[in-house]
Amino acid sequence: MSDLKRTPLRDFHAAHGARLVDFAGWEMPVQYRSILEEHKAVRRTAGLFDVSHMGEVDVRGPEAGRFLNHLVTNDVAKLFPGRVLYSPMCYPSGGVVDDLLVxxxxxxxxxxxxxxxNIDKDLAWIREQxxxxxxxxxxxCADYALLAIQGPKAAAIVQSLSGAKLGLVKYYHFSEATVAGVHCIASRTGYTGEDGFELYHAAGDAVxxxxxxxxxxxxxxxxxxxxGARDSLRLExxxxxYGHEITADISPLTAGLGWTVKLDKGADFIGRAALVEEKQKGGANKVVFFKTGDRRIVRADTPVLGAAGTPVGRVLSGTLSPLLNEAIGSALVESVHAAAPLAVDIRGTRLALQIVKPPFVELKKV
Known part of the structure; x- marks a missing residue:
């Protein structure tokens, strides 16, 4: 893995027993002791993730806000200093370039x-637009490291290392703060469904x-x-x-992210015409989430079968939910079959898919 990119914490991970793998061209820890125990720790107490492989981009200038409102589907005009916005960024076709935080x-x-x-692709796309x-x-990207601490006790742990009043930072807001002597952008965001902070800081301060x-x-x-735990937590x-539930071929509307697509925000944006048409006519496909009542994981690209036993879609993501102790996942299915009985075949065993509106487990409200 000598040709892979490394975060400033690569040796820290190795010293703490991490199993390192290739993820999107980065040498990253997939697990330390146990994915199962790491997942449960985040739901019960707290987990610490290195997400320094994520990319950061400054957008500055007199037309920065107007540009971003043209670039993304959500409404940047509603932001104010200290606020964070989640949004897809689309192609003219309505397919997704990436999802990001503003x-x-x-x-x-x-x-x-x-x-x-998506860093190289995104930067080229953003600069072109x-x-x-x-x-x-x-x-x-090279300037920042990023640590995410997530779970019911995460905020209290960060607060114990900071004189800033972090309790005043609301969900999807951020503030500058010194944490353990390190200057951070403390963002009350995350990818687990739990409370916590994502801490942007200088790469040299990561360890x-x-x-x-x-x-x-x-x-x-x-x-x-x-x-490993990051993926099972986000799916729960x-x-x-990106690359699973949203892609260049799966629009935000198809993915069930209609709440991020502000067709009437008063600004034209890339992909708007295609998304208006999809909303008016209905999409050919729909992303659904499912559980099976069985522990066998349903892998990505497994065919989804309709009532007649013929393929009507495919699995996008699949894992074992450590809290439910059963397989969960997502699938892209033909819209006309989305409400009908669906199943998969796992090595000769037909498993019915129970369609679920996520989250799969009760999550703590921030």
């Missing part, structure tokens, strides 16, 4: 958090911050958590993963 620091000052596997706006796009968070959290049951919460 942070507003000031009237002409925003930054974006984008997915690790920005050409006719008075904005400056700056790649900040010191991770060490301090681990030491402060271990008496409370905090576990280091890897990508019903959150999309």
């Amino acid at each position: 942070y507003m620091r000031g009237a002409d000052d925003y930054f974006l958090c984008i997915n690790a596997g 920005a050409a006719r706006f008075n904005v400056t796009i700056t790649d900040r 010191a911050l991770a060490t301090a968070l681990l030491a402060a959290g271990q008496p409370h049951g905090l576990e280091l958590a890897g990508l 919460a019903g959150y999309p993963l």
